[in-house]
Amino acid sequence: MILSHIVAIDQKNGIGKNNNLLISIPEDMKHFRETTKGKIMIMGRKTYDSLGKPLPGRYHIVISRQPLKSELPIVKYVSSLDEAIKAAQSLVSEWPKEVFIIGGAEIYKQSLSQTDRIYVSKIEKTFDADTFYPDVNWNEFDLEKKIQYETSPRFSFQLYCRKN
Numbered sequence: 059m060i061l062s063h064i065v066a067i068d069q070k071n072g073i074g075k076n077n078n079l080l081i082s083i084p085e086d087m088k089h090f091r092e093t094t095k096g097k098i099m100i101m102g103r104k105t106y107d108s109l110g111k112p113l114p115g116r117y118h119i120v121i122s123r124q125p126l127k128s129e130l131p132i133v134k135y136v137s138s139l140d141e142a143i144k145a146a147q148s149l150v151s152e153w154p155k156e157v158f159i160i161g162g163a164e165i166y167k168q169s170l171s172q173t174d175r176i177y178v179s180k181i182e183k184t185f186d187a188d189t190f191y192p193d194v195n196w197n198e199f200d201l202e203k204k205i206q207y208e209t210s211p212r213f214s215f216q217l218y219c220r221k222n
């Protein structure tokens with residue numbers, strides 16, 4: 059299994075405010091949809107709530123300390139990151155082997171040391187954020203891909219892979 063983060067950060071690592079995204083840039087949203095389509099996604103309960111509803115064609119593993127249950131076949135609640143990773147491992151025979159951690163800050167932080175790849179959209183602006191992506195030692199990763207988007211604000215999509 060390959061464990062990947064996918065995240066959009068501002069110039070100060072901000073990722074959210076009031077349990078919402080800082081900004082929704084259509085090109086970045088499209089990139090998120092295309093990258094996670096048909097994949098298993100792991101997320102914290104707050105990020106799941108912020109989605110409003112499950113995203114079609116993806117399997118949602120939601121981490122919570124509450125004893126939550128889902129009636130939906132594509133949503134599973136688990137009580138820890140370890141349990142989330144085990145649940146994903148048990149599903150990878152039926153799903154693609156790359157599993158996406160889609161946030162939020164708590165789950166990014168707890169899973170960073172186990173992450174093989176980071177798909178990061180770096181937004182060239184600073185927002186009044188209340189939630190932040192953890193500091194990454196980028197020396198542990200190779201930059202495999204970078205695409206600059208001349209949107210407003212500008213952003214660049216970057217793919218980092220952990221060095222062997």
Ligand SMILES: NC(=O)c1ccc[n+]([C@@H]2O[C@H](COP(=O)([O-])OP(=O)(O)OC[C@H]3O[C@@H](n4cnc5c(N)ncnc54)[C@H](OP(=O)(O)O)[C@@H]3O)[C@@H](O)[C@H]2O)c1
Pocket residue numbers: 064065066067072073074075076077078079080101102103104105106108121122123124136137138139160161162163164165166168189
């Ligand atoms: N820019 C981006 O790419 C991006 C991506 C995702 C999210 N976001 C933003 O990030 C913010 C949400 O992030 P967040 O850090 O506040 O919340 P989060 O990580 O999405 O969820 C936190 C919740 O996860 C559960 N949890 C965390 N650690 C756990 C553990 N070890 N064991 C069991 N349960 C655990 C708890 O749920 P319970 O309270 O139910 O126990 C906790 O309240 C929002 O603003 C969102 O829009 C941004």
